[in-house]
Amino acid sequence: PAVITAGEQKEAEAVIELFAKWLPTQNNLIHNRQEDYYEGIERTLVIIKPDNWRYASSRPGMIIDMFSRSGLRIVAIKVLKMSVSQAVRFYGPTKDGLKNRLAPIYGMQARELLEREFNIPLTEEIEKTLTESFGDLYSEEQFERIVEFMAGIKTYERPRDEWDEPGLVKSMILVYEGKDAIGKIRTILGATDPTKAAAGTIRREFGSNICINAAHASDSVESAVREMGILEVEKNHLGGVLRHYVANR
Known part of the structure; x- marks a missing residue:
């Protein structure tokens, strides 16, 4: 199945406890063990920006759906509140x-x-x-x-x-992997200025201006590596969130 979910609350609580113990030992970024897999493969970072989370809506899901048309794999995903230090x-x-x-x-x-x-x-x-x-x-x-x-x-x-404290607004970061990942994602994303972005692109559909433009995508492999390091995509923070929930439920 594509999605697994608990059938009742008691089962859900048991699964949450299990993941609270297991997740802290896991890397948030999936790595392929096949030695020759990464020949010609790129990784790129995407941020679904805070303007998509100001109120409950289907926008984040629609944006992910549009990116998914690239045929690339998502190998990391996390929700974070970017700190001032990270933003700078x-x-x-x-x-x-x-x-x-x-x-x-x-x-x-x-x-x-x-x-x-x-x-x-x-x-x-x-x-x-x-x-x-x-x-x-x-x-x-x-x-x-x-x-x-x-x-x-x-x-x-x-x-x-x-400055290193979590910020006040939420973003979602994803890492996509595959051949020509940088180019494919940026084509779907569209130009920085939504008014100049091609029809059907994410920024044309959801962007407001050059700053509030729905999403970010790395412009090169080097930028992707730098940006993933700043946002610590490999660190798994969900375990801590679940442990806090278990301790305070």
Whole structure:
């Protein structure tokens, strides 16, 4: 059978106790023991982002169903509340890109706004100063919004020594495995900007904007390895959840 479930509450409790004892010894990531299996095989990380969990809906299941059309195997899955530390490390590589792309735009807009407001011409040197101050500040705030979206809180809203604590919002992470896993998953996912994503892709169907765009997928094998390390996909936390349930039921 594809799914096994208990027939009655007593049976369910017994199974939960069994898994509470057994799961902590298990790796969360499935490994194939066949030596030549991994020739040409890729793994990629997918995050079903917090916007899908704000209220009870079928969206997460629909997204998984769309990814499943790739024919790839799911070899790891877990629900987590991304910590501030994880969010900062995970999206850290985008920070310089945000600064380089956004700061000049908002520096120029700040110059134009001041020129209109005060009816005086401003030099390119002043625009450069505005870029290095207001533009950089705006870019930093955009990064904070990404952290807030994924962890539920901005970095400056939580003491530094609490950054490793679980965040306030839920995500689901999955690892898909198979030939050309990176390309297949990203094709189904669609472009970062939902308005530019192809029809029928996940982001076109469920995304709202560049940040709130339903799901994340690794863009390379190297990125997948880095991201899986940050989110500790191999660590099995379900055993602890079940032990807590058993102890407090």
